[in-house]
Amino acid sequence: MKFSNLILKNIFRNKSRSILVVIGIAIGVAAVVGLGLVTDTLSESTQNALTAGAADFSVINGTNTGNNGGSGSGGGFGNEQFVNQTSVGEIQQISGVGSAVGVLRTMTNLNNTNSTSSTSNSGSGSGFGGNFRSMTSIIGIDSSSLSMDNIAITNGTVFSNSNQVIIGQTAAQSLNKTVGDTIIISNQTFKVVGIYETGNFMDDRGIVMSLSELQNLTGNTGQVSLILVKATNGTNANTLATTIQQKYPNELSTSTSLSGNNRMNNGLQVISSGAWAVSLLAIIIGGIVVIVTMMKAVSERTREIGVLRAIGWSQKRILTMIISESLVLSLIAIVVGLAIAVGIVELITTTHLLIGIVPSFSALLLLKGIGVALLLGIIGGIYPAYRASRLSPTEALRYE
Amino acid sequence: MNNIIEIKNLKKTYENGTIKALNGIDLEIKKGESVSIIGPSGSGKSTLLNMIGALDRADEGNIYVADNDLMQKKDLSKFRLNEIGFVFQLHNLIPNLTVLENVQTPLIETSIPDKKMEERALEILKSVNLSDKINQKPTKLSGGERQRVAIARALVNHPSIILADEPTGALDSKTSEIIIKLLLDIHKKENVTLIMVTHEQNVANMAERSIYVLDGKIKEEKMNTPTGINI
Numbered sequence: 001m002k003f004s005n006l007i008l009k010n011i012f013r014n015k016s017r018s019i020l021v022v023i024g025i026a027i028g029v030a031a032v033v034g035l036g037l038v039t040d041t042l043s044e045s046t047q048n049a050l051t052a053g054a055a056d057f058s059v060i061n062g063t064n065t066g067n068n069g070g071s072g073s074g075g076g077f078g079n080e081q082f083v084n085q086t087s088v089g090e091i092q093q094i095s096g097v098g099s100a101v102g103v104l105r106t107m108t109n110l111n112n113t114n115s116t117s118s119t120s121n122s123g124s125g126s127g128f129g130g131n132f133r134s135m136t137s138i139i140g141i142d143s144s145s146l147s148m149d150n151i152a153i154t155n156g157t158v159f160s161n162s163n164q165v166i167i168g169q170t171a172a173q174s175l176n177k178t179v180g181d182t183i184i185i186s187n188q189t190f191k192v193v194g195i196y197e198t199g200n201f202m203d204d205r206g207i208v209m210s211l212s213e214l215q216n217l218t219g220n221t222g223q224v225s226l227i228l229v230k231a232t233n234g235t236n237a238n239t240l241a242t243t244i245q246q247k248y249p250n251e252l253s254t255s256t257s258l259s260g261n262n263r264m265n266n267g268l269q270v271i272s273s274g275a276w277a278v279s280l281l282a283i284i285i286g287g288i289v290v291i292v293t294m295m296k297a298v299s300e301r302t303r304e305i306g307v308l309r310a311i312g313w314s315q316k317r318i319l320t321m322i323i324s325e326s327l328v329l330s331l332i333a334i335v336v337g338l339a340i341a342v343g344i345v346e347l348i349t350t351t352h353l354l355i356g357i358v359p360s361f362s363a364l365l366l367l368k369g370i371g372v373a374l375l376l377g378i379i380g381g382i383y384p385a386y387r388a389s390r391l392s393p394t395e396a397l398r399y400e
Numbered sequence: 401m402n403n404i405i406e407i408k409n410l411k412k413t414y415e416n417g418t419i420k421a422l423n424g425i426d427l428e429i430k431k432g433e434s435v436s437i438i439g440p441s442g443s444g445k446s447t448l449l450n451m452i453g454a455l456d457r458a459d460e461g462n463i464y465v466a467d468n469d470l471m472q473k474k475d476l477s478k479f480r481l482n483e484i485g486f487v488f489q490l491h492n493l494i495p496n497l498t499v500l501e502n503v504q505t506p507l508i509e510t511s512i513p514d515k516k517m518e519e520r521a522l523e524i525l526k527s528v529n530l531s532d533k534i535n536q537k538p539t540k541l542s543g544g545e546r547q548r549v550a551i552a553r554a555l556v557n558h559p560s561i562i563l564a565d566e567p568t569g570a571l572d573s574k575t576s577e578i579i580i581k582l583l584l585d586i587h588k589k590e591n592v593t594l595i596m597v598t599h600e601q602n603v604a605n606m607a608e609r610s611i612y613v614l615d616g617k618i619k620e621e622k623m624n625t626p627t628g629i630n631i
Contacts, residue, residue, distance in 0.1 A: 006508065310455055311480065314477045317509055397455075397492070
């Protein structure tokens with residue numbers, strides 16, 4: 001008989017006890033992986049929104065500070081004032097500016113069943129009038145400048161005329177639209193010609209059309225929400241942003257990705273700390289469950305351990321047996337814990353409790369989950385194993 | 401040296417010296433001898449057996465077993481594995497393992513290959529007439545059968561000494577006789593030294609020599625005839 005066979009037989013000897021250990025460890029794994037999935041996805045998405053794309057910073061109305069978080073158009077668009085579109089051309093002429101692109105943003109409440117809607121641009125202050133979770137962002141930008149907003153077509157083509165739009169992949173799912181379908185916005189029918197992805201969960205919930213069309217649709221002709229600016233090679237983006245701000249005092253304001261990053265990072269750190277606190281609590285609870293259960297398992301087998309010592313088993317062999325049992329249970333718990341974590345996150349995303357969050361699994365997160373399980377297995381097993389190995393054979397044999 | 405066990409002035413106390421379990425034991429046992437240790441409860445007979453089996457260490461004195469100085473030896477588990485086969489009163493089999501697996505448990509600690517391990521266990525089980533029960537769990541066996549499995553487990557590592565602590569204590573008289581005869585038969589065939597602790601005089605008389613222990617000391621020694629009549 002192999003030693004490994006004996007370990008496996010011992011594990012399945014008391015199924016309810018083993019299930020309890022597996023659940024204890026699985027809770028820890030599920031907490032770490034599940035919460036990690038959400039926070040990692042949020043972090044990744046936010047980082048994409050802030051740092052990706054061609055734009056180095058954005059220029060907004062000088063009286064609208066604090067809302068626009070980043071260089072992409074994913075910044076704030078609530079209660080903002082517009083920038084005159086003529087500023088786009090002026091900024092383009094400033095030394096050090098590689099390109100400047102005007103973007104108009106608004107929010108709309110699209111009805112999923114008939115796809116009819118009415119836009120309510122943010123400039124009118126009614127952009128957040130409805131339930132935010134049911135709002136869809138509409139972005140107006142020239143088709144040739146999509147890369148400035150980090151928009152990449154994953155299916156179909158870019159819009160080429162005023163009656164065409166492209167929609168974000170999350171919006172496509174929630175609206176059940178694909179290339180070739182039509183969508184009605186403000187009583188006007190648009191053909192979906194492409195699906196795009198930005199990596200920013202907010203923008204992926206949106207619809208993009210030509211700037212002029214959105215200006216017409218919202219009655220904001222000649223106005224943009226923000227200007228995306230890309231510095232030329234060798235030009236410091238922060239210096240350029242300061243130059244632009246100084247040229248338009250009290251009129252325009254700039255927001256670099258760096259400052260946006262800092263603000264977002266602070267927020268993400270709070271989310272991440274909260275997630276770790278919950279995970280730690282789950283790990284502690286799981287650890288206690290494992291230790292108590294393994295202690296009980298060892299206690300129940302005291303006499304048996306005494307017999308094994310009497311027939312010649314070494315302390316090391318007893319230690320190895322108990323820790324191995326704990327580790328095998330940890331391996332089972334890894335599978336269970338990962339299944340619980342992925343299941344819950346999938347359930348949350350498919351039921352749209354977290355709109356736009358597409359879980360992104362990483363090897364690091366997987367390793368964290370495995371690490372937690374093995375740690376709990378070792379911590380939970382080592383003390384009972386140590387106690388078992390130190391048992392005096394005569395005392396163990398007397399145990400009733 | 402013809403003696404497999406030599407004990408001189410062995411002492412063991414418990415409860416900070418208040419209980420004198422062994423109070424100066426002197427004993428010599430020859431290789432291949434069968435000896436019964438008899439005495440009332442608390443006389444120290446099981447403690448003496450535990451000292452010989454290296455399950456516990458004495459406080460004072462000398463104890464040599466199979467050329468091992470047990471007062472000095474560090475790795476007692478290896479000594480037990482190589483030299484001692486234990487048979488307990490309550491068989492102490494592992495309930496979730498089959499008869500065959502139970503018999504193999506001492507061999508897990510050795511480097512014997514799995515196949516050889518199984519062959520040896522099957523051979524021993526055949527010698528105790530349990531070949532037809534190898535895949536059964538101990539809970540499905542009678543008391544006598546369980547004790548025979550325990551004897552097989554004690555023999556599987558070919559020990560030089562079998563230590564049986566009240567091996568018939570939980571058995572009826574008929575089964576007791578069968579088990580003692582089996583132990584004595586193995587003792588003769590394998591030329592293995594047999595030491596039995598018992599409180600039953602008729603069982604004690606079946607060994608070649610009986611030692612009477614009282615208050616941690618050997619009070620009397622008797623040679624027995626093969627028929628169980630004292631001489």
